[in-house]
Amino acid sequence: MFSYLKGLLVGVQMAVPQRPVLTLEVNGVGYEVQVTPRLARELPGTQEEIQVFVDLQLRDDRVLLFGFATAPERDLFRQLIRASGVGAQLGMALLSTLALEDLLQAIVSGNHQILSQTPGVGKKTAERISLELRETLSQWREQANLEVVATAGLGGNILEDVEMTL
Structure with missing residues (x-):
């Protein structure tokens, strides 16, 4: 459904060890995207525009986005x-x-x-x-x-x- 998201990096949280979640604002909507620790280390500072290739996973209780550099x-x-x-x-x-x-x-x-x-x-x-x-x-x-x-x-x-x- 989604190929990539391009927007402003709002922040990166480490709710669970080794599972960084970045918040990406695209046209006024904040998306939470789980990324690899390697990608999280390579991210620029907040309020910088980035592009993240995503995979959408639908679960019974929630929707998850996984993000990748390429x-x-x-x-x-x-x-x-x-x-x-x-x-x-x-x-x-x-x-x-x-x-x-x-x-x-x-x-x-x-x-x-x-x-x-x-x-x-x-x-x-x-x-x-x-x-x-x-x-x-x-x-x-x-x-x-x-x-x-x-x-x-x-x-x-x-x-x-x-x-x-x-």
Whole structure:
């Protein structure tokens, strides 16, 4: 329904740790948008105009807006929450822990150890995310012109070992 919101940054609140909520005034209406801590740190001062790409989530008891710095980040979030066991908060946590390219690389290459660095993601969840999204994200990254090198089999395990050792 909404692609992005562009307006004045009124403020950022940290009601819950690691869940910053910014208030964005667009044409006299204040929208509360939950963003990643990384985006919250990069925001300019208040009363500055910003653009935030958003995803609208309808719940039984309320409407939630999740905000992202770029359209590909928002689109990756939408892909992540399609995986079983991954809700909006876990999707935001994954995007907070890893940069977009690193997250794509970890999923496409099946690097469960990197995915498991995210709070709330254990080995089984990391395996499920990679299994369910590997093919879809591999195709999506090509359409979005994002470079990710896919590794599989023994090469992927060696890559994981080297990354964890470093």
